[in-house]
Amino acid sequence: GTFDGKAGNVPTVAKFAMIGDRLDAVVDAHDATGRDAGLLVTEVTIEAELKIHAEAHGDLPHIDTKANISLGRATIDATAGIDTGPKTRIKGQVAVRNFNAAAIQKTAPKTEIGLDANADIEIADDGPHGKASVDTLPGFVENQKIPKVEVRADVAGKSGKATVTIPDPQLKTKVDIAMTPHGADGQTIAAIVESRIPDLHRVPY
DSSP: OOOEETTTTTEEEEEEEETTTTTEEEEEESSSSSSHHHHTTTHHHHHOEEEOOOOOOOOETEEEEEEEEETTHHHHHHHEEEESSEEEEEEEEEEEEEGGGOOOOOSOOOOOEEEEEEEEEETTTEEEEEEEEEEEEEEEEEEEEEEEEOOEEEEEEEEEEEEEEEOGGGGGEEEEEEEEEETTTEEEEEEEEEEOOOOOOOOEE
């Protein structure tokens, strides 16, 4: 099927085909000012050009998806492979560049934020299993520098561990977090923080 019209007053073109187990879908939307898209989500105020492109293709139970979103200068590019069945597995990547919080909320600070994230997660009866990582880029919040942050996480049902690292030599910090089951439904979280800051007066943040 094909749709060529407006979704929430936002010009949208969508194509969808399902033949047997084969799925093919493409969606494109463009809001030149962002204001019409902002009306769909009243919690945010969008005042920048918004473009959305999304695709899904594959032979079930496997689907490959990708999405490209731009809002003003900000871009989000994501891809994911999804396998469904007794266990669902999602393996994907996300890249964010030039994100400005003030572009979606007037009261938010101006930001310049970017990150790269990866995940390979399987959803089982006892919860998610897999690995994830996030690497932020050095950026700014209201002209205040923020350092690069690296996050590595492993999860196995109700157990998991994560490491958060700030590699900057002037603000070198590492946080190790461990999560273990406690009782029937509870969890215990423990954290160890190591920080080596040679001179607080010389920290550029």
